[in-house]
Amino acid sequence: LSVQGTAEMEFVVDVFSVTITIHATAASSGEAIISGKKKTEQFLCLMRDKLGIAPENFRLESDSVRENYSGNHSYLYTKVVSIDIIADLSVLYKMTSLLGELSNVSYNVDFDLSNQPEKEKQVIEAAISNSREKAEIIACSLGKTIQGVDTVNLEYAASGAYRNLAKSVCVD
Numbered sequence: 374l375s376v377q378g379t380a381e382m383e384f385v386v387d388v389f390s391v392t393i394t395i396h397a398t399a400a401s402s403g404e405a406i407i408s409g410k411k412k413t414e415q416f417l418c419l420m421r422d423k424l425g426i427a428p429e430n431f432r433l434e435s436d437s438v439r440e441n442y443s444g445n446h447s448y449l450y451t452k453v454v455s456i457d458i459i460a461d462l463s464v465l466y467k468m469t470s471l472l473g474e475l476s477n478v479s480y481n482v483d484f485d486l487s488n489q490p491e492k493e494k495q496v497i498e499a500a501i502s503n504s505r506e507k508a509e510i511i512a513c514s515l516g517k518t519i520q521g522v523d524t525v526n527l528e529y530a531a532s533g534a535y536r537n538l539a540k541s542v543c544v545d
Contacts, residue, residue, distance in 0.1 A: 396450065420471070435453045
């Protein structure tokens with residue numbers, strides 16, 4: 374007897390992963406670096422002073438200076454930092470509103486789950502339970518009983534595994 378168990382669970386998004394990119398452009402690489410570092414310092418001070426987020430809570434993702442050959446010759450400074458915050462739309466709103474006070478800053482927000490391995494375990498356990506129930510129904514209808522399990526195969530559809538929902542309602 375071979376059965377396939379399935380399970381799907383919904384979890385509330387509880388983490389916002391916010392990635393902030395700070396840009397600066399200047400005629401020389403040194404000027405671009407100085408300007409970029411000032412903008413980075415301004416960003417970190419703004420987050421600390423207005424939201425109470427200490428600079429050490431941000432992760433450095435990348436830091437670069439490169440030549441820009443399009444049109445006028447210049448240098449581009451880019452620093453990417455990120456932070457995971459509790460999924461609170463009012464905090465996210467305040468953070469992104471403060472970014473509006475800066476120039477040449479962009480951001481991206483990804484919606485995520487904390488303790489993802491535990492949530493995956495819950496789904497797997499539900500799929501195993503579903504499989505067991507199906508096997509017992511089939512065996513019972515044939516007047517048989519389940520004696521054991523020979524093999525177990527774990528497969529999941531990656532495309533549907535991480536469908537995240539977040540309400541887009543925000544209160545200032």
